[in-house]
Amino acid sequence: MAAKNPDEAFVTEITKQSVDFSRWYLDVVRKAELADYSPVKGFMVIRPYGYAIWELIQQQLDQRFKATGHVNAYFPLLIPESLLMKEAEHVEGFAPQVAWVTKGGTDDLEEKLIIRPTSETIFGVMYQKWIQSWRDLPVLINQWCNVVRWEKVTRPFLRTTEFLWQEGHTAHETAEEAQAETMKILGIYKEFAENVLAMPVVDGPKSESEKFAGASKTYSIEALMGDGRALQAGTSHNLGQNFAKAFEIQFQGRDKTLQHAWTTSWGVSTRLIGGVIMTHGDDSGLILPPRVAPWQVVIVPIPRGNWKETVLPKCEEIREQLAAAGIRVKLDADESQTPGWKFAEYEMLGVPLRLEIGPKDLEKSAVFAARRDTRAKQSLPMDGLAGTITALLDEIQQGLLARARAFRDEHTSTADTYDAFKATMEGRPGFVIAPWCERAACEADIKAETQATIRNIPAGYEQAPGKPCIKCGQPAAVSAWFAKAY
Numbered sequence: 001m002a003a004k005n006p007d008e009a010f011v012t013e014i015t016k017q018s019v020d021f022s023r024w025y026l027d028v029v030r031k032a033e034l035a036d037y038s039p040v041k042g043f044m045v046i047r048p049y050g051y052a053i054w055e056l057i058q059q060q061l062d063q064r065f066k067a068t069g070h071v072n073a074y075f076p077l078l079i080p081e082s083l084l085m086k087e088a089e090h091v092e093g094f095a096p097q098v099a100w101v102t103k104g105g106t107d108d109l110e111e112k113l114i115i116r117p118t119s120e121t122i123f124g125v126m127y128q129k130w131i132q133s134w135r136d137l138p139v140l141i142n143q144w145c146n147v148v149r150w151e152k153v154t155r156p157f158l159r160t161t162e163f164l165w166q167e168g169h170t171a172h173e174t175a176e177e178a179q180a181e182t183m184k185i186l187g188i189y190k191e192f193a194e195n196v197l198a199m200p201v202v203d204g205p206k207s208e209s210e211k212f213a214g215a216s217k218t219y220s221i222e223a224l225m226g227d228g229r230a231l232q233a234g235t236s237h238n239l240g241q242n243f244a245k246a247f248e249i250q251f252q253g254r255d256k257t258l259q260h261a262w263t264t265s266w267g268v269s270t271r272l273i274g275g276v277i278m279t280h281g282d283d284s285g286l287i288l289p290p291r292v293a294p295w296q297v298v299i300v301p302i303p304r305g306n307w308k309e310t311v312l313p314k315c316e317e318i319r320e321q322l323a324a325a326g327i328r329v330k331l332d333a334d335e336s337q338t339p340g341w342k343f344a345e346y347e348m349l350g351v352p353l354r355l356e357i358g359p360k361d362l363e364k365s366a367v368f369a370a371r372r373d374t375r376a377k378q379s380l381p382m383d384g385l386a387g388t389i390t391a392l393l394d395e396i397q398q399g400l401l402a403r404a405r406a407f408r409d410e411h412t413s414t415a416d417t418y419d420a421f422k423a424t425m426e427g428r429p430g431f432v433i434a435p436w437c438e439r440a441a442c443e444a445d446i447k448a449e450t451q452a453t454i455r456n457i458p459a460g461y462e463q464a465p466g467k468p469c470i471k472c473g474q475p476a477a478v479s480a481w482f483a484k485a486y
């Protein structure tokens with residue numbers, strides 16, 4: 001170990017991003033022990049380190065939902081076939097991906113059941129029971145659960161047959177309130193993605209052909225990954241009265257007339273973890289924004305001289321100080337590994353800040369700090385260390401967002417002609433903003449010829465720019481954001 005640079009030896013085990021981004025991703029997921037394949041094809045095991053990231057995502061989103069009046073509940077895993085069939089577009093969209101339960105023990109079931117691919121239908125049935133009067137509205141329920149959608153090609157976190165998510169389902173008295181709720185949630189998703197995951201997103205409505213099966217309008221947040229592909233990171237749907245009519249969710253209005261409720265649904269999933277990996281990671285592994293880092297700081301003692309009597313107690317004292325200040329900190333005093341091995345290991349795990357403490361640092365009453373994001377190193381005085389580190393973690397959080405935003409902006413361009421559009425899509429990947437006539441035929445042709453899809457149409461791009469559609473040349477109604485996507 002001593003003869004060789006241990007950092008190099010370790011890092012060679014990950015494929016470089018520039019060689020094969022997709023393999024790099026799988027290497028990071030495996031080496032950082034985020035997830036593993038299970039004996040059931042398409043189903044992943046989320047390992048403790050990956051699950052700790054999910055818990056941090058969950059907690060911080062849950063706070064935001066509750067602060068805006070939402071409550072959590074739990075609905076069943078299994079849904080009767082007849083419920084799925086009630087909303088025509090919904091069944092058409094989901095039937096090909098549904099997993100069926102046909103037996104209970106040894107007996108065939110009278111009615112087949114599906115494992116929920118999403119829960120609009122079973123929420124619909126219960127809302128029909130619970131909602132009678134305008135006084136019962138709004139209903140603002142969220143659930144944290146798993147769903148199953150049978151996938152042919154899977155990739156950990158990004159597309160798996162079973163995944164974890166939250167699904168919000170709300171019912172309102174008026175169309176305006178349902179639309180306001182849809183936009184409120186979209187705003188929460190965007191704020192969360194940017195402030196917690198340090199992942200800048202473009203938010204706006206999807207095109208008609210990309211909307212959720214059964215929705216009146218679907219809005220999404222779209223992020224740009226390190227390979228220039230877009231990732232749909234969350235969706236918020238205004239369901240209009242489609243589900244209320246299919247499930248007879250009716251209430252007596254203020255004017256005593258019987259009316260259908262207006263509903264919404266919205267969700268984000270463990271896919272966000274894939275987004276964090278591909279937004280920030282580099283050839284040494286993960287880079288975690290401090291707000292979703294299971295360990296924000298790792299302390300590595302430098303074992304020299306009588307370190308166990310001097311350095312180690314100081315490390316323990318600092319660990320306690322930082323923990324008391326609310327910092328998630330780990331002290332790694334394992335003697336079976338060298339400091340060099342540990343440095344590489346915690347770089348792989350994306351720990352935002354590493355502290356090295358040896359006899360010399362003790363003499364100076366300082367610690368040596370190395371940032372994961374910039375690799376900048378500096379000596380920090382032990383005096384007031386918790387405050388210094390809290391500020392430094394905040395700086396890292398902001399720095400990652402700024403870096404990701406700069407990358408996104410560098411990889412966003414405009415095209416006014418189809419030739420220019422194709423050239424950009426084939427060359428440097430990223431978002432291309434282009435005028436579009438809003439006709440599905442043009443959208444489908446563009447997708448077939450370039451693999452690029454309309455990600456969404458952010459506010460400010462929906463007005464007619466007075467330019468021709470890049471595909472058909474007819475007057476464009478909007479400027480859409482196109483990209484190749486996950």
Ligand SMILES: [Zn+2]
Nearest residue numbers: 437442469472
């Ligand atoms: Zn067109």
